[in-house]
Amino acid sequence: MKNNQHIFDFDKVGKRLPYNVPDGFFDNSEQRLKTKVNAKQHTIKWHYVAVATVAVLIGLAAVIRLSYPKPENTNTIVYGSTEQQNNEWTDFAEADIFMENMNW
């Protein structure tokens, strides 16, 4: 025979809870939830707009850069971009000076 003295009778509690809510909570909660959900939806839409705008601007910048290539620098030969080119101009100038001095 099963001993029930060591088993709690759950029917004494059933589904009752010691919790309660403010008066009218669920009536107000329904509208509040709908408002929050709609607000979140609008926030997400604006995030998409912002991301799309940034992407368009980046794409536009890339197109503009490709459409207008960097102009060629005509002073490259005079100022030189390599040490060899610089030495060539120096040697030429030194040669010119000595030629003039030969006429003292």
Next chain:
Amino acid sequence: MRLIADKLTTEILIERFQEPLYWYIRRMVVGHEDAQDVLQDTFIRVHLHLNELKDTSQIRPWLYRIATNEALQWLRRHHEFVSLDTDGASSLIETLRTDEYTDTTDQLLILFQEAVLTLPTMQRTIFNLRYYDELSYKDISEITGSSVGAAKTNYHIAKEKISNYILSHQ
């Protein structure tokens, strides 16, 4: 047109399920204000992912799974240590005793909830889903990620623990 239909569906879910989901969440997080916050997060997530639900016959376990995840995330954020096999009972019991919207006049009800709160989180979740919300073990297994057999075992162990707790504290 599709957006309007989605909006209405979310609204219908709020109308039909906000109350049972609130009480389910309340049993998990205990405090009224906290349950309100988690309920809100739950329905926001419902709205964001509603179009992913293919089988509307599964709407109830789907909603409870989202609510469970939101409640567990809240518990992890707000209590010292919560995992699926341990519990953060002490702080939750403290909330049970001090929350503005807890009726402490019926000590048996308080003791019963204390007993439930001492269960490991997974066991407590399964117990609440079965005992209060009367979900099937199949639905409970989908919600919690456990097997049907494990859900049944956990439920019966939970009842035994609750019984022992109450009998030892009366």
